[in-house]
């Protein structure tokens with residue numbers, strides 16, 4: 001059973017607008033308005049697309065995961081809403097008005113300075129430290145899955161791929177690899193479907209790259225990797241080709257005007273062997289130091 005949060009009654013849910021499509025659900029902006037006078041709170045409601053029942057199992061795991069997380073840097077779970085007489089259920093979350101990090105950075109790159117980017121990186125890092133303390137691996141850490149709560153606060157969201165590391169192991173091995181965001185994946189995730197806190201650290205390095213390129217689409221990780229691989233490959237060998245160029249030492253280039261010590265931190269996250277990568281707590285310390293040393 002889920003954390004005992006209030007149940008949301010469908011009859012008081014007022015649909016306002018679509019927010020986006022996830023890997024197997026869509027999220028809508030709604031107002032929960034039991035008084036019917038438009039004073040109710042705005043919420044984000046994630047509905048499951050009614051198809052394969054396996055999605056329902058994954059969806060229930062996602063709900064269980066997010067309902068167990070209590071951290072300032074992780075999107076808040078509000079509860080669930082049953083509809084069609086408990087036949088289908090929706091996940092109710094807090095609504096973050098500034099939307100996804102990608103749209104926010106593209107729109108506001110003029111007045112978001114490097115100190116602010118480092119603050120966002122520090123907050124994501126702290127959210128990941130918390131996730132790790134709960135033995136979760138996110139497995140889909142990317143700017144598209146970071147939400148902006150305010151000009152000075154970002155939160156990690158979308159726990160659809162999140163898995164718990166078994167107590168006797170250091171990693172989680174996926175058996176049925178699905179449509180995978182391989183351009184955010186560590187080498188061992190690409191070739192052996194192994195996921196760990198250290199593979200999340202690799203993805204965090206890619207998120208730092210996205211932050212410091214302001215999610216400029218011409219510098220998007222997928223675009224640059226495909227350029228390097230050469231666009232002629234068909235899908236099965238793209239991931240093997242990507243694993244090869246990573247093994248040969250190719251990495252995403254330094255974002256324009258990015259301080260060397262910030263790019264060095266990204267490269268530390270992209271150490272080929274997982275045990276050579278830093279921990280989230282050491283990364284957080286380094287980011288804090290750079291923020292303090294930084295004279296903007």
Ligand SMILES: C[C@H](Nc1nc(-c2c[nH]c3ncc(Cl)cc23)ncc1F)C(=O)NCC(F)(F)F
Nearest residue numbers: 019020021022027044095096099100145157158
């Ligand atoms: C499918 C949904 N897509 C989007 N959501 C929002 C959004 C704004 N404000 C929001 N407040 C709470 C939530 Cl859960 C989403 C939004 N904006 C643009 C989107 F494309 C989503 O969940 N994306 C994953 C993540 F949440 F991590 F960004």
